[in-house]
Amino acid sequence: MRLVRAAFDEIYALLAQMVSSLFRHGLPLTDKIAARTALTNFVLHIHPVRVRRSWIRMSYTLCLGGLSFFLFIVLTVTGLYLMFYYVPSTGHAFQDMRDLQFVITFGGVVRNMHRWAAHLMVITVWLHMARVFLTGSYKKPREFNWAIGTTLLLITLLLSFTGYLLPWDQLSIWAVTVGTNMARYAPIAGPFTRYLLLGGTVVGDNALLRFYVLHVVGLPLFGFLLMVVHFWRVRKDGFSGGL
Amino acid sequence: MAANFKRLMADSREMSRRSFFAMVGWGAFTVASLAALWESLNFMNLPRTALYEEPAAFKAGPPGDYGVGSTTVLTDKRVVINRDPDGFYAISLICTHLGCTPRYFNDVTSDLVAKGISGIKDPDTGLAATPANPALVGFKCPCHGSRYFRDAVNFFGPAPRPMDRIHVEVAPDGKLFVDRSVIVDRHFRLKV
Numbered sequence: 001m002r003l004v005r006a007a008f009d010e011i012y013a014l015l016a017q018m019v020s021s022l023f024r025h026g027l028p029l030t031d032k033i034a035a036r037t038a039l040t041n042f043v044l045h046i047h048p049v050r051v052r053r054s055w056i057r058m059s060y061t062l063c064l065g066g067l068s069f070f071l072f073i074v075l076t077v078t079g080l081y082l083m084f085y086y087v088p089s090t091g092h093a094f095q096d097m098r099d100l101q102f103v104i105t106f107g108g109v110v111r112n113m114h115r116w117a118a119h120l121m122v123i124t125v126w127l128h129m130a131r132v133f134l135t136g137s138y139k140k141p142r143e144f145n146w147a148i149g150t151t152l153l154l155i156t157l158l159l160s161f162t163g164y165l166l167p168w169d170q171l172s173i174w175a176v177t178v179g180t181n182m183a184r185y186a187p188i189a190g191p192f193t194r195y196l197l198l199g200g201t202v203v204g205d206n207a208l209l210r211f212y213v214l215h216v217v218g219l220p221l222f223g224f225l226l227m228v229v230h231f232w233r234v235r236k237d238g239f240s241g242g243l
Numbered sequence: 244m245a246a247n248f249k250r251l252m253a254d255s256r257e258m259s260r261r262s263f264f265a266m267v268g269w270g271a272f273t274v275a276s277l278a279a280l281w282e283s284l285n286f287m288n289l290p291r292t293a294l295y296e297e298p299a300a301f302k303a304g305p306p307g308d309y310g311v312g313s314t315t316v317l318t319d320k321r322v323v324i325n326r327d328p329d330g331f332y333a334i335s336l337i338c339t340h341l342g343c344t345p346r347y348f349n350d351v352t353s354d355l356v357a358k359g360i361s362g363i364k365d366p367d368t369g370l371a372a373t374p375a376n377p378a379l380v381g382f383k384c385p386c387h388g389s390r391y392f393r394d395a396v397n398f399f400g401p402a403p404r405p406m407d408r409i410h411v412e413v414a415p416d417g418k419l420f421v422d423r424s425v426i427v428d429r430h431f432r433l434k435v
Contacts, residue, residue, distance in 0.1 A: 178341040178386055196287050200294050 048235065055239040060135070064128035065234075068156075069227065071121040078114040079216065086166070088212035090205050093168035118160055125156045137240075145233040148226055155223040162215035165208060176203050176211070299424035305417055306331065306435040314380065314393055316347045322421055323347070323382075324411065325393065330432030333411040333421050334395040338384040340402045345382035351390050353377035355399065363399075365392045367429065382406075395429075405429065 024041075028034035038044045048055075085104060086096045100107035129149065132138055138146035165176045180203070184194040199206030301320060309315060309326040316323050316336065321344055323334040338345050352363055352372035363379075364371035370392065372379050382391040389400030396405045410425035411433050 174343050174386060177343060181341040192288075196284075199287075199289055200296055202296055204296060206289070206294075 300422040335407040343386035345384040350378040351381035
């Protein structure tokens with residue numbers, strides 16, 4: 001009996017250690033404990049230790065940056081699902097897209113989530129930029145973050161453009177024909193840029209593969225790195241919602 | 244580093260061994276980075292010999308298949324072969340605006356004439372769309388609405404110039420041989 005009790009004690013101690021290693025500060029019953037929790041917790045560290053009520057007034061930011069990031073996460077997750085079926089080759093792409101829509105369980109839901117979130121993200125990022133402009137939040141000391149933000153806007157648009165080709169239907173092919181021909185009109189580097197983008201002279205297998213790689217790895221990775229810096233700078237440059 | 248460089252310019256003995264090596268190190272790093280960037284561009288710039296695209300030149304049947312005055316659209320090749328009384332000529336069916344494929348229509352002008360637009364005239368052939376004779380054959384681009392006469396001359400929409408005329412000849416086996424990579428003068432005619 002004693003032995004059993006000792007074993008239980010051991011197990012209890014082990015569990016208690018596991019819990020206390022996860023939740024180091026207990027319940028945030030006082031401001032001090034809450035502050036220490038926010039400071040030392042990875043998930044909470046994105047949040048300031050102290051938040052004034054005026055900083056988080058919805059009517060000031062309209063949460064547009066947060067919505068953009070939320071949509072980015074939705075796009076990443078749904079995009080991951082789509083990648084299990086989509087093959088970026090001219091022989092497969094269109095059929096895979098159709099299979100996703102009509103054959104695969106919930107494929108249509110996932111594809112449509114990806115599609116609508118993409119449209120919405122372009123809208124929210126534009127609105128976010130408009131809000132930052134209208135509240136004058138691009139001014140010193142936030143100029144650098146404004147520059148990062150405009151790059152993120154560009155990446156959002158490029159993600160939209162590269163994703164446009166992937167269904168490989170008539171709309172995709174001619175939209176990208178038009179888009180890359182617009183790139184060709186750029187002075188000096190124009191024709192070379194088009195050749196690099198397409199990996200050739202026509203919108204074919206190479207172009208599809210290049211757009212796919214940019215769409216699923218290159219641009220999201222670059223965008224994610226910039227987002228990390230963007231959020232960090234938001235924290236470091238401080239809030240002025242109460243003005 | 245810039246300060247080091249300035250001091251070095253003033254008096255070379257001012258520079259410590261440590262900052263000299265720092266300069267050499269950063270210099271080498273910069274050169275290596277630029278070289279890597281340049282070679283990355285070269286990596287993406289695949290050689291033309293590694294393109295598996297359709298060849299620019301192809302054969303398009305014997306000349307006898309084409310009636311005098313006919314217009315033949317080879318959609319997959321994006322080429323038009325016209326046969327006029329004075330000979331053959333081929334058009335690269337790529338819109339000069341942003342590269343879509345214009346479509347052939349029996350009438351590309353009468354809706355414009357009906358709107359009261361006048362002066363629709365092909366400078367090369369002299370053909371004009373008038374209220375008396377409003378319908379001319381030609382091409383319309385589905386992307387942004389550029390329009391061309393049958394002989395590839397643009398007359399409406401954003402297209403900045405006529406579509407390219409391309410080389411056509413009779414191959415030794417008697418078939419027409421079209422080379423899309425060779426752009427020829429708009430007056431080019433192949434007499435058979």
